[in-house]
Amino acid sequence: MASSRPLRIVIIGAGIGGLTAAQALHRAGFEVSLHERAAELGEVGAGLQLGPNAFKVFRALDLFDVVRAASFEPTTRVTLNWNDASERNRVPLRGVDMARYGAPFMTAHRADLHRALRTGLPESIIHLGATCTGVANTAQGAVVHFSDGSSVEADLVIGADGLRSIIRETLFGADAPRFTNSMCWRCIVPIELLPRRMGPGKTVAVDQTDHVSFYGPEGQVICYPLGDGSTLNIFAGHYSNDWVEESWTLPSSPEELLQAYAGWADELLGMLRHVQHCFKWGICDREPRSVWTKGNITLLGDAAHPTMPNLAQGANMAVEDGIVLARALRQHGADVSAALAQYVAERQPRTRDITLKSRENFERTRQWPPAPPIDRSWIYAFDASQPMQAGLTGTAA
Numbered sequence: 059m060a061s062s063r064p065l066r067i068v069i070i071g072a073g074i075g076g077l078t079a080a081q082a083l084h085r086a087g088f089e090v091s092l093h094e095r096a097a098e099l100g101e102v103g104a105g106l107q108l109g110p111n112a113f114k115v116f117r118a119l120d121l122f123d124v125v126r127a128a129s130f131e132p133t134t135r136v137t138l139n140w141n142d143a144s145e146r147n148r149v150p151l152r153g154v155d156m157a158r159y160g161a162p163f164m165t166a167h168r169a170d171l172h173r174a175l176r177t178g179l180p181e182s183i184i185h186l187g188a189t190c191t192g193v194a195n196t197a198q199g200a201v202v203h204f205s206d207g208s209s210v211e212a213d214l215v216i217g218a219d220g221l222r223s224i225i226r227e228t229l230f231g232a233d234a235p236r237f238t239n240s241m242c243w244r245c246i247v248p249i250e251l252l253p254r255r256m257g258p259g260k261t262v263a264v265d266q267t268d269h270v271s272f273y274g275p276e277g278q279v280i281c282y283p284l285g286d287g288s289t290l291n292i293f294a295g296h297y298s299n300d301w302v303e304e305s306w307t308l309p310s311s312p313e314e315l316l317q318a319y320a321g322w323a324d325e326l327l328g329m330l331r332h333v334q335h336c337f338k339w340g341i342c343d344r345e346p347r348s349v350w351t352k353g354n355i356t357l358l359g360d361a362a363h364p365t366m367p368n369l370a371q372g373a374n375m376a377v378e379d380g381i382v383l384a385r386a387l388r389q390h391g392a393d394v395s396a397a398l399a400q401y402v403a404e405r406q407p408r409t410r411d412i413t414l415k416s417r418e419n420f421e422r423t424r425q426w427p428p429a430p431p432i433d434r435s436w437i438y439a440f441d442a443s444q445p446m447q448a449g450l451t452g453t454a455a
Contacts, residue, residue, distance in 0.1 A: 064089045065387065065394070068202055068212040070190045070225055072096075074168070075359030075376025076218035077175040081119050082384030084179060091210065092179075093188040093202070104244040105284050105291030106168055107370040110161035110438040112377045117161065118443035119381065121177060128174045129164035130283045132269035136262075140274025143256035143323035151269060159438045165269070165291065167246075167284045171373075190219065193228050195353030199394075214394055215355045216383070218376070221342060223361035229352045235342035238366055240277075240420065243294040243315050245336035247329055249283055252290055256325045266290075272326050275426035279319070279326060292329065293367075294319065295341075297424060310338040341366055343417070346410040351398045358383065363409035368419040371412050371437060378442035379405055385443070404446050412437070 065088045069076045072094035083090045108129060116122045137147040155163040176184075189205040199213040217225025221235055249266050256262040264270055269282040277296040284291050296318050312333045319330060343364045350357040359376030383401045390397035415432055422429040 065213045065392070066199075066211075067091075067214045067216065067387075068093065068200075068210055069216045069218055070193075070202065071217070071219035071223075071359075071361070072184065073218065073220065073359070073376070074171060074175065074373045075379060076216075077172065077179070078115065078119070078377045079216060079218060079358055079380035079383060080179060080183065081121065081175060082381045083387070084183070085119060086384045086388045088384075088387065091183050091185060091212075093185045093190065093204070093210070095187070095189040097187045104167065104246055105165055105282065105293070106171070106373050107282070108164050108166055108171075109371065109374050109434070110155045110159040110163060111440045111442065112374040113161035113164070114441045115377050115381045115443055121174065124177050125166070125171065125174045126162070126164065128170040128285065129166040130267075130285060130287055131162055131164045132282055133265055133267040135269045135271070136264055137271050137273060138256065138262065138323070140272050140276075140278075140322050140326075142258055143262060143272070143325045144258055145262045146273065152267075155438060158435075161438075163438075165282045165284055167289075167291070170285055190224050193217070193225055193355055195355060200354045213354060214387075214398075216358050217355065217361045218358040219361055221344075221360045221364045223357065225355065226357055226361050229355060229357075230347075230349070233344075235344050235364065238341045238343060238417075238420065239297060239299055240341045240366070241296055241298050241338060242341060242367075243292070243296075243310055243318075243336045243338050245292045245294070245315070245333045246284070246289050247292065247332050249288055249290045251329045251332050252281065253325045253328065256323070272323060273423065273428055274322065277318075278423060279322075281329070290329070292333070294330075308338050308340075310336050312336060314338070343413060346406070346413050348402075348406055350402050350406070354394050354398075356383075356398050356401065362405075363413055365409075365413045366416040366420055368416045368423065369412060369432065369434065369437065371416065374437075375409050375412055378408075378440075381443050385445075408440070 067088050067090050069092045072092050080090050080092045116125045131152050133152045135149050135151050191205050192203045200215040202210045217223050272279040280293040343366050350362045358379045365372050382404050386397040386400040419432045
């Protein structure tokens, strides 16, 4: 690579991780192109939870205000019993993490976050309808091949193409993801459908700004406001030994959803009966791997370290990946190998802990009654925009 020009970097996949990486690399002065197989740039799916660790990255990328404006900060986390909506626990949320960690905990619709992460990115770097069919290292860097017969050469290729990454498969061979014996439905209803009074004698007060969860022996249902607070995201998790495809665009039906939660609290079923469209999702992850890179090709986000949603950190880890990779490349300049080695050395231990601790948290909630959830202070205190920080680890076995 000639030293007189910036590194040419190709990102495959324009999801949350790919867009964050594009933001970080573009702002660092690299020549970036982002290739997405979808014909339209817009994240499907429903809500997600953004921890203080993600907002620290957004702040470093000058995206804090735009992401915050597209998100919602719940007031209180209220945990209820599955069968009668009696209260299990109640803890304050709004303002707590900002005071404790210097950044908020918020919720967002994926499409709103996706739009926010495009802010300031030149439209010319985004290429739609570009289905990657393979990638290979070359003497000068790497090359990406697409289904239309075209190819793109780069100094570095980043595979941000999800759990079933073609980049990962090309580098390391095909292997099936691990089905976790859990699935969920994703759906959205108007916020007005969240009852203001629940439980025996209607003694449990719930506000429409709250993060509300129902816990039961067969799963959990997590509900929280999105965007301007007018809609309620529902993540209906269910334990299942039957394989379900890993895809949040697999259509289901309101009838199938209601059947899965027969016998649960009337307050929950009252909301679920108003669901018009829903998708089911088989929850998968992979065993953590220590090698993400071959030559001038590396992985990011779910392509590198897919995780269960039981710490709500999948998207957050992809956000962290993007800024760490950009920082490593900025520090090492033309030495791509050294930059990628630093990137993996920083990210692999943390994402490994997240993957394994997410599994542990799943097992805690799966037992009945559920064990106390894992403390998340080590997750939220972390600032990926800064060099490696000692002690901020989940110390997974």
